[in-house]
Amino acid sequence: MPQKRALEDYPLAAKGPLECALEGRALLNSSFFNKGSAFTVQERKDFGLEGMLPVAIHTLEEQVERAYGQYSSRDSPLAKNSFMTSMKYQNDVLYYKLIGTHIKEMFSVIYTPTEGEAIENYSRLFRRPDGCFLNILEKDNIGPILSKFGKEEDIDYIVVSDGEEILGIGDQGVGGIGISTAKLVLTTLCAGVHPNRTLPVVLDCGTNNKVLIEDELYLGLRQPRVRGAEYDEFIEIFVQAVKKQFPKAMLHFEDFGLQNARRLLEQYRPQLTCFNDDVQGTGVVTMAAIMAAAKVAKMEVKDLRVVMFGAGTAGTGIADQFRDAVAAGGKSKEEATAQVWLVDKPGLLLKSHGDQLTTAQTTYAREDEEWSSKDTKDLVTIIREVKPHVLIGCSTRPKSFTEEVVKEMAKHVERPAIFPLSNPTKLHEASPEDIYAWTDGKALVATGSPFPPVEHNGKKFDIAECNNATAFPGIGLGCILSRATRLSDKMLVAAIASLAAQSPALKDPTRPLLPDVEDVRRISAQIACAVIKQAVEEGLNRIEDIPVDNEEDLLDWVKGQMWNPVYRPLKKVDKSTSSRAAKGELGIGRLGASE
Ligand SMILES: NC(=O)c1ccc[n+]([C@@H]2O[C@H](COP(=O)([O-])OP(=O)(O)OC[C@H]3O[C@@H](n4cnc5c(N)ncnc54)[C@H](O)[C@@H]3O)[C@@H](O)[C@H]2O)c1
Numbered sequence: 001m002p003q004k005r006a007l008e009d010y011p012l013a014a015k016g017p018l019e020c021a022l023e024g025r026a027l028l029n030s031s032f033f034n035k036g037s038a039f040t041v042q043e044r045k046d047f048g049l050e051g052m053l054p055v056a057i058h059t060l061e062e063q064v065e066r067a068y069g070q071y072s073s074r075d076s077p078l079a080k081n082s083f084m085t086s087m088k089y090q091n092d093v094l095y096y097k098l099i100g101t102h103i104k105e106m107f108s109v110i111y112t113p114t115e116g117e118a119i120e121n122y123s124r125l126f127r128r129p130d131g132c133f134l135n136i137l138e139k140d141n142i143g144p145i146l147s148k149f150g151k152e153e154d155i156d157y158i159v160v161s162d163g164e165e166i167l168g169i170g171d172q173g174v175g176g177i178g179i180s181t182a183k184l185v186l187t188t189l190c191a192g193v194h195p196n197r198t199l200p201v202v203l204d205c206g207t208n209n210k211v212l213i214e215d216e217l218y219l220g221l222r223q224p225r226v227r228g229a230e231y232d233e234f235i236e237i238f239v240q241a242v243k244k245q246f247p248k249a250m251l252h253f254e255d256f257g258l259q260n261a262r263r264l265l266e267q268y269r270p271q272l273t274c275f276n277d278d279v280q281g282t283g284v285v286t287m288a289a290i291m292a293a294a295k296v297a298k299m300e301v302k303d304l305r306v307v308m309f310g311a312g313t314a315g316t317g318i319a320d321q322f323r324d325a326v327a328a329g330g331k332s333k334e335e336a337t338a339q340v341w342l343v344d345k346p347g348l349l350l351k352s353h354g355d356q357l358t359t360a361q362t363t364y365a366r367e368d369e370e371w372s373s374k375d376t377k378d379l380v381t382i383i384r385e386v387k388p389h390v391l392i393g394c395s396t397r398p399k400s401f402t403e404e405v406v407k408e409m410a411k412h413v414e415r416p417a418i419f420p421l422s423n424p425t426k427l428h429e430a431s432p433e434d435i436y437a438w439t440d441g442k443a444l445v446a447t448g449s450p451f452p453p454v455e456h457n458g459k460k461f462d463i464a465e466c467n468n469a470t471a472f473p474g475i476g477l478g479c480i481l482s483r484a485t486r487l488s489d490k491m492l493v494a495a496i497a498s499l500a501a502q503s504p505a506l507k508d509p510t511r512p513l514l515p516d517v518e519d520v521r522r523i524s525a526q527i528a529c530a531v532i533k534q535a536v537e538e539g540l541n542r543i544e545d546i547p548v549d550n551e552e553d554l555l556d557w558v559k560g561q562m563w564n565p566v567y568r569p570l571k572k573v574d575k576s577t578s579s580r581a582a583k584g585e586l587g588i589g590r591l592g593a594s595e
């Protein structure tokens with residue numbers, strides 16, 4: 001049996017003094033070490049800051065108050081988003097403390113939907129780079145570039161996007177770096193992943209977005225998107241370079257195009273701990289919402305029928321999680337598959353669509369004979385025939401859940417579950433307000449972006465946000481802390497069960513199907529525990545002495561390694577002998593207490 005180690009000895013423990021070799025202006029310019037007006041008298045002396053700050057010494061709480069006033073004075077969500085981006089470059093602790101203090105209000109500004117707007121305007125809003133920019137013309141230089149961002153032990157979590165299918169707003173070229181950065185902010189905010197141990201990456205392969213190509217300020221490669229063998233080679237070189245440079249890091253793929261997302265996931269899953277958020281993260285959170293909806297409707301998951309409107313990366317990811325959950329409930333895989341109906345541009349997907357179908361869609365395609373005399377292009381007809389319990393939208397087609405569609409659904413089932421998931425908000429298939437009105441408050445609703453509460457018949461309904469942000473940070477934390485060698489299907493199932501068990505609707509059926517964003521840190525810690533336990537069960541852990549046998553100990557162990565936005569005392573170390581982290585090199589390095 002390996003010796004039990006004290007929590008402080010784990011490399012990710014985020015307590016105790018921070019070694020710092022920076023001083024003067026360099027220190028003020030390091031977002032990781034900077035404390036602004038909160039530097040103590042002693043620190044001001046020790047680090048050569050005298051005369052560089054006004055005399056008053058403020059607490060973090062006072063700084064939050066000032067920053068919130070500045071934030072509030074910005075009059076549009078996009079201006080607020082830009083303010084937050086600047087704040088992130090200035091002071092990490094204040095940035096995360098500010099968001100954490102006002103999470104409900106700020107979530108939609110730093111993430112969906114406003115981050116979508118910021119990404120669309122990336123080249124015009126650009127002030128300074130944040131992350132790793134790799135382009136397909138320099139594919140032979142990827143290894144050396146990655147090595148600038150840290151050594152083997154320095155990076156825990158990488159988010160990479162090729163910018164092709166950002167949210168529902170399509171090809172954003174090099175602006176895709178914005179989704180990598182935003183997702184990493186969430187890993188820190190929602191799961192306490194150390195902000196200096198993460199790396200946002202964009203793979204610039206060109207863009208087919210005419211507006212960008214024609215914009216003289218566009219910052220990416222000004223050429224059509226490269227596809228085929230050259231693209232695959234670029235990805236291959238990148239993934240192998242990640243494995244070599246950061247062998248313990250988790251690689252998270254975000255917003256890749258339909259023809260690449262799943263293919264790359266399947267190719268690389270056996271090789272390293274990787275994850276596609278749009279396929280798997282969305283599958284996990286939506287399956288948890290379906291499980292909660294089943295409980296409220298007093299049904300069993302294995303008996304549900306699901307219509308998926310929009311069967312791309314996200315839609316088929318959800319379909320697969322649902323099918324597996326039904327099969328786990330005792331049905332055959334074929335029976336489980338038959339409980340899902342996929343609808344996409346051609347209407348209901350049928351066997352005769354043949355080559356038009358993606359591999360992921362093919363298994364769900366229906367026999368043409370079953371539908372021979374029916375209008376398979378019409379969603380109302382499909383709903384009338386299928387009588388689904390669950391209708392999910394991942395189509396990017398706004399308003400496609402019309403009054404007729406929603407009312408048809410409510411005719412056949414007592415508590416229809418209707419989840420318009422397309423982001424950003426303007427692309428939602430229906431608004432929660434309409435869905436409640438059209439179903440007389442009977443629908444069980446969850447949406448991809450945040451919505452304010454809805455009043456119906458004098459009752460107030462909080463709207464569950466069904467966004468992968470509730471799932472991936474906890475899954476990531478679990479993989480990081482156990483140093484999992486792979487992310488298995490069973491680890492995802494464990495994450496679903498953990499999230500579903502934390503649904504507020506289980507305690508009170510009038511409450512939302514999924515936990516509120518204000519609870520997300522607690523939820524993520526629980527998800528991480530579930531993922532770690534399963535990793536250990538399957539022997540996928542590289543950290544040996546995890547206390548998996550005792551739930552409380554495990555939770556303490558996880559929480560003890562979550563980064564918190566607090567100012568740690570700074571300890572002056574010698575520049576010549578200090579670690580890269582203490583030197584604040586590139587702002588990325590290993591900054592745990594063990595340094
Ligand atoms: N809430 C979440 O957590 C979450 C997660 C991932 C994706 N999404 C959202 O889901 C949407 C889809 O994302 P994706 O990554 O799957 O994109 P995708 O391009 O892979 O899939 C979109 C699918 O919708 C289909 N479609 C387009 N027009 C249609 C129409 N008129 N009728 C039926 N189907 C139509 C497309 O053919 C495609 O198969 C986006 O808006 C995205 O923001 C939400």
Ligand SMILES: O=C(O)C[C@H](O)C(=O)O
Pocket residue numbers: 112166167168255277278422423467468469
């Ligand atoms: O980024 C989000 O808001 C969720 C999801 O990954 C999406 O692509 O829409």
Ligand SMILES: [Mg+2]
Pocket residue numbers: 167254255277278
């Ligand atoms: Mg996404």
